[in-house]
Amino acid sequence: MAQRSVLVRAIWFLLVGWWLTPIVVNIAWALNVTVILAPIGIKVVNLVPTVLTLQEPRSLGRPGLERGQHSLLIRALYFVFVGWWLSFFWANLTALLAITIIGLPIAIWMANRLPFVTSLYRFHG
Incomplete structure (x- = not known):
């Protein structure tokens, strides 16, 4: 998507993002603190850069191929022990x-890294 x-x-x-x-x-x-709804919570976290500034993720190549991502097992273990509370x-x-002029550039940088902080998911925006 452009x-x-x-x-x-x-x-x-x-008007909306902040x-x-x-x-x-x-x-x-x-959602992330529940076992059943955590997958939905992680998907919602991955949308935070888009919610804040309409930042769209960039594709890394072929659809379905997630090059550069950690294995699902590593990401799951990280999420269980670190990601859910750190995020x-x-x-x-x-x-x-994000609500301060001085902090806004840092907030945008942090929002783009939130999926990684949560589950080691590389948001390529």
Whole structure:
């Protein structure tokens, strides 16, 4: 999918992204602390960069081929022991920084890395 213009992304952030991101982050985290809904929570976390600034992930090549990703077992173990709680703090700090002019560039950088912090998923945006 083609990336949206900087102007469209800035307008989205100003009107929607700054307030919707903390809501999405906390819904995702609530889903992540349940065993049954954690897969949905992880998918929602992967959407955070898009919710904040309409950042679209870039394809790495052939569909279905996830080159550069850690194995599912490693990602699952990381999520169980580290990702679920670290992502909660990371995402809420991101949301806090996003409402400040000085913190906004850092917040965008952090939002793009949230999927990795949560489950070692490389969001290629």
